[in-house]
Amino acid sequence: MDMPTPGAARSFWLQEALTDDPGEPAPPLEQHLVADVCIVGGGFAGLWTAIQLTEREPGLRIALIEQDIAGGGASGRNGGFLSASWFDIDAYLGLFGEDAGLRYGHAQADAIDAIGAFVSDHGIDCWFHKDGTMGARTGDWQEGFGDGLTRFEQLGIADRVEVLSAEQTRARVDSPRFLGGVFFSDGAVCQPARLARGLRRVALERGVHLFERTRMTALERSRPAVVRTEHGAIKADRVVVTTGAWAADMTPFKRSFGVIADYVVATEPIPDLLEEIGWTSQVGVADGREWLYYLRRTDDGRIVIGGGAGAAVYGGRGGGRAATSARHYAEAPARGLLWMFPQLEGVRFTHAWGGPIDQTPTFVPFYRTLEPGNVHAGLGYSGHGLVQTYLGGHILASTVLDREDEWTTLPVNRPEIAMAPPEPLRYPLVRAAAFALEHGDARQDAGRSRGVVYDLVGDAPIRYRERLIRRGAQPQ
Numbered sequence: 001m002d003m004p005t006p007g008a009a010r011s012f013w014l015q016e017a018l019t020d021d022p023g024e025p026a027p028p029l030e031q032h033l034v035a036d037v038c039i040v041g042g043g044f045a046g047l048w049t050a051i052q053l054t055e056r057e058p059g060l061r062i063a064l065i066e067q068d069i070a071g072g073g074a075s076g077r078n079g080g081f082l083s084a085s086w087f088d089i090d091a092y093l094g095l096f097g098e099d100a101g102l103r104y105g106h107a108q109a110d111a112i113d114a115i116g117a118f119v120s121d122h123g124i125d126c127w128f129h130k131d132g133t134m135g136a137r138t139g140d141w142q143e144g145f146g147d148g149l150t151r152f153e154q155l156g157i158a159d160r161v162e163v164l165s166a167e168q169t170r171a172r173v174d175s176p177r178f179l180g181g182v183f184f185s186d187g188a189v190c191q192p193a194r195l196a197r198g199l200r201r202v203a204l205e206r207g208v209h210l211f212e213r214t215r216m217t218a219l220e221r222s223r224p225a226v227v228r229t230e231h232g233a234i235k236a237d238r239v240v241v242t243t244g245a246w247a248a249d250m251t252p253f254k255r256s257f258g259v260i261a262d263y264v265v266a267t268e269p270i271p272d273l274l275e276e277i278g279w280t281s282q283v284g285v286a287d288g289r290e291w292l293y294y295l296r297r298t299d300d301g302r303i304v305i306g307g308g309a310g311a312a313v314y315g316g317r318g319g320g321r322a323a324t325s326a327r328h329y330a331e332a333p334a335r336g337l338l339w340m341f342p343q344l345e346g347v348r349f350t351h352a353w354g355g356p357i358d359q360t361p362t363f364v365p366f367y368r369t370l371e372p373g374n375v376h377a378g379l380g381y382s383g384h385g386l387v388q389t390y391l392g393g394h395i396l397a398s399t400v401l402d403r404e405d406e407w408t409t410l411p412v413n414r415p416e417i418a419m420a421p422p423e424p425l426r427y428p429l430v431r432a433a434a435f436a437l438e439h440g441d442a443r444q445d446a447g448r449s450r451g452v453v454y455d456l457v458g459d460a461p462i463r464y465r466e467r468l469i470r471r472g473a474q475p476q
């Protein structure tokens with residue numbers, strides 16, 4: 001397979017976004033500064049928080065520090081799917097209760113429109129397309145939507161979903177592997193690094209003091225709090241921690257989630273082949289295996305595909321850049337693409353990269369205020385942060401301003417519902433589950449049984465989550 005080895009190199013998305021617009025430079029912090037709010041982490045969560053704060057309190061002195069460049073973390077490395085996660089609605093209902101769970105589903109769907117409106121109002125050309133997302137079964141063994149439609153009717157959300165036959169699935173994107181599917185009309189895709197860089201631009205225009213290549217080395221939880229960096233410090237009344245997977249290295253969050261590295265590849269531009277496989281809309285696709293493939297096309301005529309396998313990361317080491325065997329993990333989605341579309345045999349993969357996912361046991365994020373009450377964290381977006389960090393930005397901004405409103409009353413605004421196992425136990429457990437998921441899927445693709453051991457080990461995190469869902473969101 002013609003494919004580069006993923007390494008520390010920037011994702012295709014970030015390379016493309018920086019070529020399009022490198023943006024105004026933001027210096028590293030080399031002074032002692034006083035601010036009203038200091039945000040640590042320049043991904044979507046930090047940037048949306050900063051933007052929401054400027055909207056509500058234009059005069060606020062906001063400093064945002066980022067160890068790399070804004071969008072250098074998961075936010076500039078992902079699949080670019082914006083999903084209302086309707087497929088997970090029963091989990092929300094279980095975790096949060098009927099009304100609150102449904103409210104969270106609607107809040108996510110509304111957030112997709114709000115993000116679309118924001119990028120259009122602010123001239124952020126991030127290839128945002130709301131052509132829906134499609135789940136496709138690529139094997140008899142994969143679960144279909146079952147009686148999902150009845151369930152959606154009961155919940156009053158049947159208009160959000162369309163169950164597709166094999167022909168209808170293939171009419172949207174023509175893979176001979178597609179056996180049927182389900183279409184969510186309110187899903188969207190975007191070029192995530194262009195979105196991150198666009199948010200960065202808006203934040204700068206609104207006077208946010210951005211310091212890139214500035215790593216928080218220590219956090220003094222006093223009043224005011226002090227954020228220390230290699231060459232400076234920021235004294236702030238409030239601190240917001242939005243460091244994503246990297247927070248696994250911070251004592252208060254060591255057990256909040258596990259870190260997985262997920263890998264993505266991009267093909268060379270193949271506009272003619274996209275026509276040939278009938279992929280003329282910007283519908284995003286995910287299949288139904290346990291470690292699913294997610295794939296979408298780009299505005300410059302490529303296919304970007306991720307998933308199919310992933311690596312466990314010890315603690316928060318290297319921010320989730322699992323360097324070892326990275327090529328193996330990046331080959332998984334590349335192989336998956338050729339398996340799904342034999343018509344693409346011979347296509348070149350020009351980019352491969354990985355990124356960290358902060359996976360909580362419940363798969364939902366959490367919001368926690370640390371003692372003495374002026375340090376707020378929004379973390380654990382569990383591979384679904386594009387939409388949920390928008391809500392998170394609102395939640396964190398309201399929290400900083402001590403407001404109780406439609407955002408702070410979202411049911412997700414609560415500390416961790418369950419903790420992840422501690423290290424050194426977590427790494428081998430996650431590693432075993434990831435291995436079992438990848439190999440169980442491969443066996444079933446080959447027409448074999450999943451295998452009892454692969455089934456038990458791979459499914460363990462899901463079974464644990466189901467227990468938590470049945471139990472509901474009780475305090476720890």
Ligand SMILES: Cc1cc2nc3c(=O)[nH]c(=O)nc-3n(C[C@H](O)[C@H](O)[C@H](O)COP(=O)(O)OP(=O)(O)OC[C@H]3O[C@@H](n4cnc5c(N)ncnc54)[C@H](O)[C@@H]3O)c2cc1C
Pocket residue numbers: 040041042043044045046065066067068069070071072073074075076077078079080081082083214215216217242243244245246247262263264294306354355356357379381382383384385386387389
């Ligand atoms: C391969 C992959 C595919 C994905 N696909 C999708 C998808 O299709 N749809 C979806 O909704 N979600 C997806 N996700 C998840 C999504 O990218 C994340 O949920 C989202 O980007 C999280 O945003 P964040 O701001 O919390 O974290 P990040 O974007 O990781 O931001 C955290 C930032 O904090 C910085 N930082 C860390 N430590 C420090 C420190 N000490 N000092 C200063 N700065 C620090 C980091 O450099 C980083 O930039 C995917 C993730 C990956 C990795």
